[in-house]
Amino acid sequence: MSRAGGNIDDFGIDTISLAGPLEVKLRAARDAGFSQVMLGARDVVGHEGGVAAAAHAVRASGLRVTGFQVLRDFEGLSGHLHEYKVDVAKSMLETCAALGSKVLLACSSTSTHASTDPDTMAADLRKLAMLALPLGVKVAYEGLSWGRSVNEFPQAWDIVCRADMPNLGIGLDSFHAFATQTPIDELDMLDADRIFLVQLADFMWQEIRSVEERITTARHFRVFPGEGVHSEQVAQWVLRLHGLGYRGDYSFEVFNDDYQQMPPTDVAARAHRSALWLGEEVLRRSVPIPNAMTLRP
Template identity: 55%
Template structure:
């Protein structure tokens, strides 16, 4: 694991698309997670935004986010599938490897897991010709799928090679997800790992969880859950995950700072993360080499 494994989510940085790209590149990051609105709200238009991304030299980790897609009936399903296919074309245009799909919060969505799995498999199939993978993320306030185990159950049920799980440490920590067994998930079925923390131990209500998620996240190493984050990272490392980590830190304070300052904090977080994994791995290897 090294800096090339890490990218910064554009939602963490203030300013226009060009300044976000430049700050990430100057800090030494090689990839960035973009939100579709970064592109469509660019003053120069979508084509110019795509040109800026391509010229930046940054790899686009993925595009966020398709919401409330799965488990819908008839016209609602057709509408959401059409929107998702447009987003897939945006992914292809900027070379994004993943479209992130958050678990549905809609009151119109079915909770039947086999139906959710079928809908995700259909979208994964649509993404194949475009070279984009679908990553399914459990939101801790999702209506039916709230924990990583449930997301994995659905992805496993869908049995589609182009569909994987997006693990988000905020939602895992905020929802009190069980970490036992995380290392047993096949590493090739993990599409992406998103990392952040927050500054207090408990989130007492759903409203507080949503407020914290949207305004008060902090970088790994800055919050109150360093031990749990370390456990997540080490379990994933033991399980063989060698893919990308995206620092998804949504924080109103950071949006008042120059992007280069925030990128500096992101680099410190990446170093903290690699230390947590590498130090533990070296200890295990040293112990394994002893004569007992």
């Protein structure tokens, strides 16, 4: 299967979707048929053998690292708060590089102490990108749907463009776009070469009515693409990005309390069925209806 036509190897799973220690998660992802994995910081720094042992486990798994997450509330701070976050960022970047990850995900700030001035935020992200540059790491900036001033991807893209660094790009998350009902046509403004990561997830209700419900849904009730009620939107998102020329990675970022109570092998198998649907049916258009996927119980 050619990459130009879509390949299931373009899709990976996030360790936050699985229960258990890092080695168990890596084995479940590999045995399900994935070739890449997105790593959460807690799975790495919480390893009983430390970061070095975690990095060894990742290399031994044979899985390619999609990226490392997540740096929060970095931009827009000043004084001692800014210096504190710079120290945190340096530590996370070093860990990111040690894992062999080429991408660090940074989410838009939710802090009430952060400036809402776009040029100030851009300057901070420019500094972050400069710290990442000698380590060979790219920074993917994602707009959280409950971010203080950047809560949709068009706003995040504006900040990325203002910062104007070659290793600073945008991170997209379908959940946040669906939660804010951001029009899909807004994707057309993006430069495909500056999209550094795409995270995919769905949820089980048609709309989210408040910021509080948005946060609760995001952290506890996401499901894999094809399992929720926005399957057609997920499919159209992937097709639109493909049409723009995006040929990078897609990661399934699914926070789900139920999945944390299921064997990781079962959850990884569900995720891989989503990869098969998107890679073989949606991108290759072997079926006419984008939400034709049905997951077996």
